[in-house]
Amino acid sequence: xxxxxxxxxxxxxxxxxxxxxxxxxxxxxxxxxxxxxxxxxxxxxxxxxxxxxxxxxxxxxxxxxxxxxxxxxxxxxxxxxxxxxxxxxxxxxxxxxxxxxxxxxxxxxxxxxxxxxxxxxxxxxxxxxxxxxxxxxxxxxxxxxxxxxxxxxxxxxxxxxxxxxxxxxxxxxxxxxxxxxxxxxxxxxxxxxxxxxxxxxxxxx
Numbered sequence: 545x546x547x548x549x550x551x552x553x554x555x556x557x558x559x560x561x562x563x564x565x566x567x568x569x570x571x572x573x574x575x576x577x578x579x580x581x582x583x584x585x586x587x588x589x590x591x592x593x594x595x596x597x598x599x600x601x602x603x604x605x606x607x608x609x610x611x612x613x614x615x616x617x618x619x620x621x622x623x624x625x626x627x628x629x630x631x632x633x634x635x636x637x638x639x640x641x642x643x644x645x646x647x648x649x650x651x652x653x654x655x656x657x658x659x660x661x662x663x664x665x666x667x668x669x670x671x672x673x674x675x676x677x678x679x680x681x682x683x684x685x686x687x688x689x690x691x692x693x694x695x696x697x698x699x700x701x702x703x704x705x706x707x708x709x710x711x712x713x714x715x716x717x718x719x720x721x722x723x724x725x726x727x728x729x730x731x732x733x734x735x736x737x738x739x740x741x742x743x744x745x746x747x748x749x
Contacts, residue, residue: 549707550714551698556592559583561717566696566734568686573742577632582736583696583718584636584664591662591716592640594662614719620659622647626677629666637664641726651680662692666737668717669730671702677711689713696737699730734745 548733565571565579597616602609621644625634634646644662655661663683668674674693681691693715700722723731734740 548711548713549703551703551720552590552714552716553720554587554716556590557585558719559586562586562628563697563734567737568731571740571741576737576740580629580632580666580696580741581636584633584694585639586636587633587694587718588637588662591694591714595660595692595714597660609648617643620645620656621658622652622655622661623664624651624661624677625664626666626673628743630664630739632737633664633696633740634665637662637694645680651677651684653684655681655684655686657685659686660690660692660741661686662694665693665695667734668698668702668706669728670699670726671705674702675706675709678706680715682710687749688714692716697730697734699724699733 562579562582565575571579597619598613599616600611601614603612621641621643623634623637623641624647625631627648637741638644641662663677665674678691688710689712691713693713695715695717696713698717698721700720701724703715703720721730721733726729729736
């Protein structure tokens with residue numbers, strides 16, 4: 545795997561809990577959706593930790609002056625959930641990204657020159673469709689330093705393929721599973737999210 549790909553698996557018990565809910569084959573669709581939303585929330589929180597533009601600023605309190613941290617609101621953020629199931633990750637993430645612009649129709653023709661882009665994808669298996677999306681963003685001038693990729697679970701083959709092609713990318717996930725089966729499904733994985741959510745449009749990376 546290319547050394548430029550940074551994969552972050554936060555060691556948080558809530559992330560582990562919601563991943564386990566996704567893995568269990570008897571989890572009903574409504575709870576499965578909740579688990580994706582919760583992972584979207586916690587993984588996005590971690591993704592913003594060292595990436596969200598901010599500054600130190602003096603502020604007056606009732607008892608005097610101190611210094612605080614202020615998020616730079618003039619630096620735009622673009623959220624791109626990969627439909628259909630990536631939308632559930634975004635539904636959770638929106639609580640920590642209230643000012644992000646939402647893009648639901650693929651990669652826009654133009655992206656503001658300073659914008660940061662966060663891609664939400666339910667799973668990454670062989671990596672081909674994810675890589676195609678990231679290459680479209682690269683064609684719009686969005687390199688790995690301006691990107692964050694949030695996914696519930698990914699497989700090592702897909703990470704290898706993405707890491708060899710996209711430099712300086714940081715990806716946040718609940719787990720890295722080692723293998724794909726003969727059908728290209730992640731093992732042990734979380735099943736097919738579109739099917740388990742009872743969505744019409746099913747698809748795998």
